[in-house]
Amino acid sequence: MVVIVWFKRDLRIADHAPLLAACGSGGEVVPLYIIEPEAWAQPDASPRHGSMLRPALEELDAALRRRGSCLVVRRGEAIEVLDALRREVAIAAVHSHEETGNGWSYARDRAVARWLREHGIEWREWPQGGVVRRLRSRDGWARQWEQRMSGDPLPAPGALRLPRALLPLRERSLDLGGLPLERNDLLQAGGRIAARDCLESFLDGRGAGYQRGMSSPLRGAEVCSRLSVGLATGAVSMREVVRRTRAARNAGEAMTPARDLVSFDKRLHWHCHFIQKLESQPDIEFRNVHRGFDGLRETGFDSEAFGRWCRGETGWPFVDACMRSLLATGWLNFRMRAMLVAVSSYHLWLHWREPALHLARQFSDYEPGIHYSQVQMQAGVTGINIPRIYNPVKQSLDQDPEGEFIRRWLPELAALPGSRIHEPWRMSSADQRRYGVRLDADYPLPVRDHLQAARQARDRLFAWRGREGMAEQSRSVLARHGSRRPAGRRVIAGDAAPSASRQADLFGG
Structure with missing residues (x-):
């Protein structure tokens, strides 16, 4: 029996239920990644x-x-790849984690599921993190x-057996040709080793001052966990991070103060809370969470203003510095995002x-789950924030005083x-x-008067909200996406004056 373990955004062997189950089946295992x-x-x-992805x-x-192994x-496309493999080895099952990705990956998985059913191949999917598929109610989600x-993270498997037809692959170096790459020394390192190093250094004192420092564009890069890359690629699992953080705090072995670790622990919960929204409503990648806001901004898109915002040329120095920092490094703390x-x-x-x-x-x-939920929240079109x-x-x-x-x-x-420096447009010619x-x-003049623009936006938004x-x-x-406290009281992420610090590490941590 041959079982394919389809790796997607779960690039590790520890705490990997599909891989462990495949190894326990007693058959041959094909660890597969598709570009x-x-x-x-x-x-x-x-x-x-x-x-x-490459280092992971x-x-x-x-x-x-x-x-x-x-x-x-x-x-190639997933169905083409699986069909080609089916001609090389006798596939009995495909094992993978559930993926809450963008709309394209959702449609891809539905097409793969149909193809596998047509060919009598079982597809077993395991939950990833704290996201619940086919969740009927937010009650009890926490x-x-x-x-x-x-529970403790699952152990890595022991020996794996590749099918005989694929054994020659072990004699070759890994070929990732076709994987697009950016050559940029300012980017954070990816992969499991870097992610685990980030976690240990965070626990070992780097996270001291996390509660306050996470909002600072200067300190955030240092005091935030910087685990968001490892979690997004699945180089580490959410359970690994939660269990290690709590163990270090409870044992008193962490140099980072307990108050900072408690704050960090809460944000790991919020991480999954926001991904759950996309899992429960996949179209929020494309449509307003609250459909009553349809038509608010969809017409009259100002391409020139958008281009200046994209390039960091709005004429508002702090905004432009944040955008240019992001363009250069790939990271920005939550408040600035x-x-x-x-x-x-x-x-x-x-x-x-x-x-x-x-x-x-x-x-x-x-x-994707965190991204679109947060963007809509900050754009004011959820109706509950x-x-x-x-x-x-x-x-x-x-x-940045x-x-x-x-x-x-x-x-x-x-x-x-x-x-x-904060308002250079106020300088005289002499200055x-x-x-x-x-x-x-x-340096450009401001794209518009920010105070006047804010007043106009507030008036337009609140007039629309009153319809x-x-x-x-x-x-x-609220019933569909609002968080619940364990005691049953409904609470919305950000419903009552959302603070940037409350969600920091899930959107740029």
Whole structure:
């Protein structure tokens, strides 16, 4: 009997139920990864994501080789690849984790399921993390999450047997040709080794000050766990992270203060809470969670303003510094991600879909479930979250008072003192000559007056929210997606003045 273990976004051998079950079947096992050209052609995909996958795939292959097997990498569409394998070996079953991915992967899996049924091949899928497939109600979801996280992570399997027809693959080096890559030394390292190092260093004191520092664009890169890449690729499992964090805290062996670890633990729960929304409503990648907001921003898309936002050329220094930092490094802390979305949604009045795709391509840790739920929340179209219209100047003064972050990413403003750098458009001609910065030449003037734009956005949004039937639809969204406290009291993530710190590590941690 031959069992295929289809690796997707679960690139590890530890705490991997499909792999362990396949090994326990007593037959031969084909560890399979498919490089799918159509997946990489989707508008949310970028070579940046391939750069995160490559080390995880290489480490997975090395771990499998130590157990007598190897990672079988094929290129093509999933059904074509599986059909070709069926002609090489007698496939009895396919084992994999459930995947909550983008709309393309959802349609792909449905097509694969039909094909496997037609050919009499069993497909067994195991839950991934705390996301529950076919969830009927959010009531009790938090308890289910805790139950899944409570057990010890599954051990890595022992020896694996490849089918005889595929044994020659062990003599060859792993070939990842066709996997798009970005050559960029500023990107975070991917793979299991890097992810586990991130976790240990976070527990060993790097996370000290996490509660406060996570909101800072300067400190966030240091004090945040930086596990989001490892979790997005599945190089580590959520259960591994939860169990290790709690064990270190309970044993008193962590150098990071307990209050920071408790805060981090909560955010691991929120991580799955947001992915659950996409699992329960796959179309939120494309449509407003609250359909009553349809038509709010879909027309009159300002392509010029969108382009300036994408390039970090809005003329609002802190906004531009955040975008350019993201373009260069692939990472940004949660509060700054939220601000970028809010600025595009309110100050520029852009429908969220195109900004969401741009950000998806830039985030090294792109996780569709978290991404689209959070983008819609920050765009104010969920109907159950209080809109947050960030003031880009106030954020600049609060988070980067000396202008250090701005100077790092906007070198054209490096000569400006702290009294000028947050609002350079207020400089007189004399000041521009004094500091050697020419507005609208070296650095652009603001795309618009941010205070006026915020007032207009607030008036338009609240007028729309007051329309007939909006409240009823909000209650429906609440019933479907709102979180519940274990005691039964309904709570919405961000429903009561959502704080950036509350969700930090799940959207850029």
